[in-house]
Amino acid sequence: MIPAGGPAPVGAEPTTPRRHPQDPDPTRSTKAVAVVWLAAIGLLFSPVVAGALPAGFALLLARSAEAEMRASGGFLTGVAPLRIGTRLARLALLVAVAVIVVGIVLAIFHLGGSGGGTGVRYGSDVN
Numbered sequence: 001m002i003p004a005g006g007p008a009p010v011g012a013e014p015t016t017p018r019r020h021p022q023d024p025d026p027t028r029s030t031k032a033v034a035v036v037w038l039a040a041i042g043l044l045f046s047p048v049v050a051g052a053l054p055a056g057f058a059l060l061l062a063r064s065a066e067a068e069m070r071a072s073g074g075f076l077t078g079v080a081p082l083r084i085g086t087r088l089a090r091l092a093l094l095v096a097v098a099v100i101v102v103g104i105v106l107a108i109f110h111l112g113g114s115g116g117g118t119g120v121r122y123g124s125d126v127n
Contacts, residue, residue: 024075031065032078034058035085042092049099055092062086 035058042055062082069076 026075026077029065029069029076029078029082031061031068032082032085035062035065036081036088037085039085039088039092043088043095046092046095047099049096051092052096055089055096058085058089059093062089 038054038058038061042051042053042058045051046055062085065078065082069079069082
């Protein structure tokens with residue numbers, strides 16, 4: 001028998017805890033991979049605001065994947081891709097919102113009271 005804190009005797013097999021035969025192998029979460037792909041597509045199309053939809057789906061899927069990973073007790077892996085996908089999705093939403101805000105501001109300045117020619121024009125004899 002090997003002491004808990006001591007080294008193994010020479011020639012002895014290292015004692016590693018054996019897994020139960022029905023215990024599944026750790027597997028990468030496919031939802032985490034899907035989050036990364038949806039977020040990348042969202043970031044690609046976010047300058048034309050169409051990327052907000054896949055980015056939103058990526059964030060919803062990320063919440064579900066994270067809950068499954070926590071409940072699996074280590075069976076599902078893929079925390080790093082999940083974090084990367086979540087960050088990319090948030091960035092895609094930020095870019096889409098920024099494009100919308102810039103478009104609204106430009107529309108206000110273009111159509112605003114800067115002499116855009118959209119008002120009523122009176123003749124030169126009207127005071």
